[in-house]
Amino acid sequence: MDIIGLVTQREFLIAALAAISATAAVFTFGSSLLVKQELKGRIQRVALEREKMRAQEMSRLRGSSAAIADRSSIRRDDNTKAYMRKAVDRFDLRKAFQDENTLDQLSMAGLRGPAELTKYLFVRFTTPVAVLLFAIFYLVVVAPGDRPMYLSLAYSVAIGVVGAYLPVLLLKNKIQKRQASIRRAWPDVLDLMLLCVEAGMSMEHAIKRVAKEIGGQSPQLAEELTLTNAELSFLEDRSRAYENLGRRTGLDNVKAVMTALIQADRYGTSVGQALRVMAEEGREARMMEAEKKAAALPPKLTVPLILFLLPVLFIVVLSPAMIKVFSGSVASTVGGG
Template sequence: MGIFELLGQREFLISVLAAISAAAVVFTFGSSFIVKSEMKDRIKRVALEREKMRAEEMSRLRGTATPTDARSIRRSGETKTYMKNVVERFDLRKAFMDDATVDKLAMAGFRGQGHLTTFLFMRMATPLGIFAFAALYLVFLNPGERPLYLNLVYAIGAGLLGSFLPAILLKNSTTKRQFSIKRAWPDALDLMLLCVEAGMSMEHAFKRVAKEIGQQSVELAEELTLTTAELAFLEDRGRAYDNLGRRSGLDGVKSVMTALIQADRYGTSVGQALRVMAEEGREQRMMDAEKKAAALPPKLTVPLILFFLPVLFIVIIAPAIIKVFGPGGVAGG
């Protein structure tokens, strides 16, 4: 039996998919028991961002026309040469990039031109790869009784569906990151308020809170550390606050950053603004918990009807049925 015939068998494909599913389940549950420390890698990336901003600021102060080349600073963010060549040759920035693409990547934790180039390359390569795989399988490995044009139509449909895969994965990463930041943000506000009332400046408060909140949310610690670097090197402090709100994409973070911008611009009390925002954050977290608790009974209705009630009826009615239809019963006698 040739390899093409083996790949075309339905039993072989079912076995392969079952093995992949089992491996995915084992990896999913096994990864939860493995403690992974991502703090060092994230802080290293933030340090590279800090060095980049420092180099740009020194370049600006010296009056240099062009900023320092970021490739010598951000090696981890560099993409493969072939990706960059493909993006430039086919002008993928014009085809797939809009005004919100950079912000969406930043909300998912991907910053810099390297991640942007990789995302644009995947937007083109993913549908083409899925189309080639589907065409190879449907036309050569398992054509079936379908005509050739119908198999090609199916392959094109798979490619069109694959074009949404990079955006879906990006959205998934953004959702996970925002959930982590949103969960730890009220605690970070309380710590920030304590630091400010203790006499710390905002730079030192952000730095201290980033160090303490890292055990609860590595993503929030990364963003606060990056904001600390921006407060140190950017001319406008309001720009650093606005960048934090834009990278997070959360309304709660944006409202706090707007309050800090207004306090810095008009000279109002930063501690008072943080106190009000911290109280609103705690109330919002309580409201979210109450909302989840109120949504629990409707969610339990369908499982209750499908799984609990049939078992309950069997337990209650089964003895009576056995007694009636069994030996010596009314129907059995």
């Protein structure tokens, strides 16, 4: 079958373009549904966080057994499998894998609560074992080759050691993606918050409205703002809510704004003025980041330019001359013969 002829046929091209269009349409509508489901799940998790904080505050204020029972009825650990909890407790994985930064890193990745900590510790324990067993099966059974057995086992152990860092890398990747989304939407949040505060809204209502408006651009930041609004409603010390937002995001610009809000709330200064200054700094930082990316573009284009554009340019420029030279040489050879 002539493949070139088949590809150049009009019917084949029409069918291929129709298939590509249908795939793009399905992907577009499917991605919108996935984003809506993700946002709905985030809203449910924030509501669960709010109920937990409500129960904790009620138990602290009342000091009654009824409130303690109410708090114990809200269990986020139900999302964790029983075998995970048993494995974490039996092998004492908290002492082996958990440090003072583990909870903060999970919070930065959007994974909050004891259930997520248990899952993370269980994954860190089982991933190297699973990678080791898979490497042994592949190197010994599937592709043994001419290697001796001890060398295959040594390779498997090395692969298992590398696999032990896989959950850490995945967690860092999730943190970076979440922080990138928050960093892009944060200047817009400051502008919207400034407008709401100057319109006469309180910080709680301003944060609630901004979280609703920013949800389409950054669901991660909308989730954090909604949780901060819940903390402002239930915590006695408002500075704790602002500090928790900076700690959960892990971004310096967010921490700077939260510090300014804490100082304005503590010393009675104008919140609108503080937000105005921080919003101007955020816009300047965004412009500097854009200028930095624009300045780094020419060096990044140098290698693709050399590899792809210059060879084509040389071919286009030199091909006519080479064709004439070879044609003349062939004609002279034929004439001489």
